[in-house]
Amino acid sequence: MRGEVCPFTFVRTKLALEALPIGATLRVLVDHEPAVRNIPRSATEWGQEVLGVEVVSAGVWAIDLRRRVR
Amino acid sequence: MAAVKLGIVLATRADLGTAAALAHAARRARHEVAMFVMDAGVHAIAEHPGVALALLDDDCELTACSNSAVGLELPDGVVRGSQDDHAAVLGTSDRVVALT
């Protein structure tokens, strides 16, 4: 999702999650700091699981999600 | 009586006064208030932090689109959120007033 603007970050994340089987994981890379908080928060509200957030490189974060619900 | 919720979407500078007045009036009526602010509305909040602080003091939820808030200083308590929060305000409010 590097270089993406809201809401495309969320749309693409949601689509990617919905394409996965239950229990599968998704790693989302973002370079916009508010997304580091907002994507996990939204994913939780969508019923999905946030496995973790980590810094990948300067200004790039990885958000790991697991699909839990349809 | 079950609490009802007023959602307000603000995307202009000119309507900040109306948005705030409506929010405070809704709080006086003991309604919940959730406001989502984007585009020029975020600039309005940044330029008038006292208005935002008064809304927060009145227990209004105040979320700003972080995309619109890039480079802007917002008062503590204003959540830097996303368009998903916009969707949530529309979906969870009993009535929505959009000042866009």
Added chain:
Amino acid sequence: MKTVIVVRTSDPHRQSEALRAALGVTLRGAAIEVVIDEPPHTPLAQRATDTLRAFGHAVGPADDMGEKLARADVVEVWTMTTAPTTSPTSTSPIRGASPPRPRGRILHLVRSEPPVGAVAEGDWVVYLDAMRLAGSGRPPLPAGPIDHDQLVQLSFAADLVVTW
């Protein structure tokens, strides 16, 4: 839930923001209809339009605004950011009122003239700049000046609030 986004601005940035908002509102499952008369002016607007259509949401001009409003749960009308240079006066009637809706009463908050056919007989109208309630539609409050407490009351008494 059905949300209608009416784009009443030709400003490229505002158009983009309206379409960005429309796409954002789909994230919680709402059905969206975008009413827009102009083609996308920016790549972001084009991309948002294409994405909305790919998801099955309607994006295009209004052939019957009244009918679209009657089916909406939420309406956002995106205009220019500055206040209009001429607002409808609180004594000027709304042009082209349409017949009463079969169901649902709309409270129209008027900053600029609504499109013809948007206001049905039975709808209520508040001229926002003047904070004045029109007598049309037999509102539950006396026509004339109102305050924001009364505006909140009217908002919840109506089925839908649309700000023009």
